[in-house]
Amino acid sequence: MKQDQKIALAQLIRRQRWAGLATVSVDGEPxxxxxxxxxxEDFTAFYIHISTLSQHTKQxxxxxxxSLVIAEPDKGAGDPQTLPRASISGDVEVxxxxxxxxxxxxxxxxxxxxxxxxxxxxxDFVLFQLNPQSLRFVGGFAQAHSGTRVTLLECAKx
Amino acid sequence: MKQDQKIALAQLIRRQRWAGLATVSVDGEPxxxxxxxxxxEDFTAFYIHISTLSQHTKQxxxxxxxSLVIAEPDKGAGDPQTLPRASISGDVEVxxxxxxxxxxxxxxxxxxxxxxxxxxxxxDFVLFQLNPQSLRFVGGFAQAHSGTRVTLLECAKx
Numbered sequence: 265m266k267q268d269q270k271i272a273l274a275q276l277i278r279r280q281r282w283a284g285l286a287t288v289s290v291d292g293e294p295x296x297x298x299x300x301x302x303x304x305e306d307f308t309a310f311y312i313h314i315s316t317l318s319q320h321t322k323q324x325x326x327x328x329x330x331s332l333v334i335a336e337p338d339k340g341a342g343d344p345q346t347l348p349r350a351s352i353s354g355d356v357e358v359x360x361x362x363x364x365x366x367x368x369x370x371x372x373x374x375x376x377x378x379x380x381x382x383x384x385x386x387x388d389f390v391l392f393q394l395n396p397q398s399l400r401f402v403g404g405f406a407q408a409h410s411g412t413r414v415t416l417l418e419c420a421k422x
Numbered sequence: 423m424k425q426d427q428k429i430a431l432a433q434l435i436r437r438q439r440w441a442g443l444a445t446v447s448v449d450g451e452p453x454x455x456x457x458x459x460x461x462x463e464d465f466t467a468f469y470i471h472i473s474t475l476s477q478h479t480k481q482x483x484x485x486x487x488x489s490l491v492i493a494e495p496d497k498g499a500g501d502p503q504t505l506p507r508a509s510i511s512g513d514v515e516v517x518x519x520x521x522x523x524x525x526x527x528x529x530x531x532x533x534x535x536x537x538x539x540x541x542x543x544x545x546d547f548v549l550f551q552l553n554p555q556s557l558r559f560v561g562g563f564a565q566a567h568s569g570t571r572v573t574l575l576e577c578a579k580x
Contacts, residue, residue, distance in 0.1 A: 284441075284443070284491055285454060285491075286489075287444070294444035295489045296444035296511075297491055318566075329451055331444075331453045335456045337496070340439065343538045344439055349456045351454050351455055377502070379500045380503065
């Protein structure tokens with residue numbers, strides 16, 4: 265991935281807060297949902313805070329492999345399939361409330377999503393960390409690039 | 423689902439054009455991607471036109487069960503997890519270029535996505551029809567409703 269594409273990917277991740285999520289049921293059926301996300305400054309971790317009442321949360325707990333797609337929103341004109349988007353896939357782990365990292369991840373999350381604070385008081389909400397393994401970035405029409413955790417680390421410096 | 427929620431769902435589907443897609447690999451791993459979508463007037467079919475060069479297209483051809491999430495875009499303020507979104511899941515079928523319905527579905531697609539016309543001239547693009555089986559509509563915080571193809575039919579009349 266060239267420097268200008270890495271910059272475009274970093275900007276995309278930083279500008280958006282609302283992403284598509286793909287999970288899989290125990291029967292192997294896909295489910296698409298929407299989640300708010302935050303991320304570690306070096307892009308090595310993405311954070312999701314969602315309710316166990318949701319089907320996708322149950323699926324994440326049962327099959328902790330997910331994919332997140334972050335995209336520029338459609339402006340209602342032109343071809344949306346030329347808009348930049350990135351699919352980030354990997355394993356998720358639950359950040360337990362009594363773990364050493366919970367408070368600092370919660371702070372990182374609330375810096376980007378301050379209006380979500382009250383949800384941290386709800387017993388049914390779980391904080392997940394996505395550890396990216398693979399990446400597919402489409403910068404525009406016929407501009408697709410594959411990458412890994414290392415690519416994300418490089419983008420985060422830009 | 424109450425009348426006001428059905429109206430909200432119909433408006434969401436009609437206002438957006440750019441949705442999150444969940445597919446599953448042959449190994450059972452989820453993949454999230456973005457696709458433009460169009461739909462039959464009665465909401466019994468959704469149309470996706472994408473390249474076989476994309477990984478999610480390959481997965482759809484191998485495992486024709488998908489989920490599409492249509493959401494209101496984040497405005498960058500407040501809690502995005504209060505925004506309306508709908509997950510529509512079901513089987514997909516390929517609409518072959520020489521089939522009787524291809525031309526009319528292409529027209530339906532291009533009415534909403536006119537800037538995508540040139541892609542119909544590309545040999546690597548495939549037109550898919552999603553036949554909705556299940557539906558999950560979240561109208562706002564703690565306002566989740568389940569539905570089926572029949573719910574969508576009812577919404578389309580509103």
